[in-house]
Amino acid sequence: MIYTEKSKANLDTFTSPVGIAVDRFIAKRQSEFPHATGDLSQLLRDIVIASKIISREINRAGLSGIEGMTEDENIQGEPQRMLDVIAEYRFKKALMNGQQVCAILSEESDDIIETGNHDGKYVVAIDPLDGSSNVDVNVSVGTIFSIYKRVSPQGEPFTKEDFLQPGTAQVAAGYILYGSSTMLVYTTGCGVNGFTYEPSLGEYFLSHPNITQPEDGEYYSVNERDKDEFSRDVKTYLYELKAKKKGTRYVGSLVCDFHRNLLKGGVYLYPATEKYTKGKLRLMYECHALAFITEQAKGRATNGDIRIMDIKPTEYHERTPIIVGSKGLVDEFEDVQKLISFKK
Ligand SMILES: O=P(O)(O)OC[C@H]1O[C@](O)(COP(=O)(O)O)[C@@H](O)[C@@H]1O
Numbered sequence: 001m002i003y004t005e006k007s008k009a010n011l012d013t014f015t016s017p018v019g020i021a022v023d024r025f026i027a028k029r030q031s032e033f034p035h036a037t038g039d040l041s042q043l044l045r046d047i048v049i050a051s052k053i054i055s056r057e058i059n060r061a062g063l064s065g066i067e068g069m070t071e072d073e074n075i076q077g078e079p080q081r082m083l084d085v086i087a088e089y090r091f092k093k094a095l096m097n098g099q100q101v102c103a104i105l106s107e108e109s110d111d112i113i114e115t116g117n118h119d120g121k122y123v124v125a126i127d128p129l130d131g132s133s134n135v136d137v138n139v140s141v142g143t144i145f146s147i148y149k150r151v152s153p154q155g156e157p158f159t160k161e162d163f164l165q166p167g168t169a170q171v172a173a174g175y176i177l178y179g180s181s182t183m184l185v186y187t188t189g190c191g192v193n194g195f196t197y198e199p200s201l202g203e204y205f206l207s208h209p210n211i212t213q214p215e216d217g218e219y220y221s222v223n224e225r226d227k228d229e230f231s232r233d234v235k236t237y238l239y240e241l242k243a244k245k246k247g248t249r250y251v252g253s254l255v256c257d258f259h260r261n262l263l264k265g266g267v268y269l270y271p272a273t274e275k276y277t278k279g280k281l282r283l284m285y286e287c288h289a290l291a292f293i294t295e296q297a298k299g300r301a302t303n304g305d306i307r308i309m310d311i312k313p314t315e316y317h318e319r320t321p322i323i324v325g326s327k328g329l330v331d332e333f334e335d336v337q338k339l340i341s342f343k344k
């Protein structure tokens with residue numbers, strides 16, 4: 001067991017020492033809930049298994065020729081990359097074999113994927129490969145997932161209502177970052193923990209216990225390509241951030257930008273633009289999950305009007321504007337809005 005100064009100091013604040021394997025961590029957390037059945041734990045393990053395979057595929061993508069495009073487009077009209085399809089296939093297989101999930105909503109499939117497990121208690125919404133435009137250039141990419149308890153009776157086919165639930169109904173959410181190291185970060189509503197993958201041992205170990213997002217940060221992440229199209233609120237807010245000498249960091253992989261801001265402080269924005277009148281990012285398999293994580297880490301997430309977690313979707317692949325990150329920086333956006341509406 002590796003005890004750093006930090007973990008020695010915080011020994012009494014968290015129940016699991018740095019370095020505990022993710023399987024043990026999941027089991028320990030489950031044991032803290034006397035009525036837990038183990039189904040959610042098993043589902044989390046299924047996601048962990050698939051992510052290990054994808055991490056290997058991504059690491060050697062340049063050698064195995066699985067970089068590059070397919071001839072297909074997804075429902076968003078975006079060209080599908082080989083790795084988008086492979087990542088979806090791996091998660092689908094793992095969740096089907098795991099038998100905890102009755103249906104899957106994926107960015108890469110127009111319709112809901114039925115797993116055939118009618119007894120499955122959960123549904124999963126997943127962005128199998130986030131930031132896929134960065135795969136070919138060896139920049140970090142990710143996977144984002146949200147887990148909901150179904151509202152329809154077990155034993156029967158899933159219903160639309162099983163998916164169209166507000167973010168507050170999530171039982172767990174997380175992401176995997178395939179970067180200089182592969183990391184899993186997730187929450188089940190009791191704080192946020194990060195695990196680093198050790199490929200030679202084939203295991204994730206707790207490396208970032210009880211993540212808390214700093215109240216403020218030095219960076220903001222936004223694609224300024226469309227800045228002339230942003231609303232007055234957003235333009236004024238960006239002007240304020242620049243005036244305060246905040247720097248920009250924009251990788252173009254949401255998981256990557258989000259992760260940096262989660263650990264170091266900062267804010268990520270994808271506002272509405274002329275092309276994306278409702279923002280580009282998808283509510284159910286990008287924004288709900290990251291909003292749950294950021295709130296559990298004391299950050300905030302809004303669509304500019306309401307809390308992302310309170311939005312109840314009406315469509316599977318619906319988009320939303322998003323401003324997510326350090327509490328102080330999101331509060332500042334709302335202060336700008338109040339000022340503008342006051343001046344009107
Ligand atoms: O190129 P843009 O318009 O800035 O968009 C980049 C954003 O789009 C995304 O790539 C969308 O996600 P996918 O790659 O999963 O489609 C985000 O990861 C990223 O933050």
Ligand SMILES: [Mg+2]
Pocket residue numbers: 127129130131254286
């Ligand atoms: Mg994405």
Ligand SMILES: [Mg+2]
Pocket residue numbers: 107127128129130131132
């Ligand atoms: Mg994607």
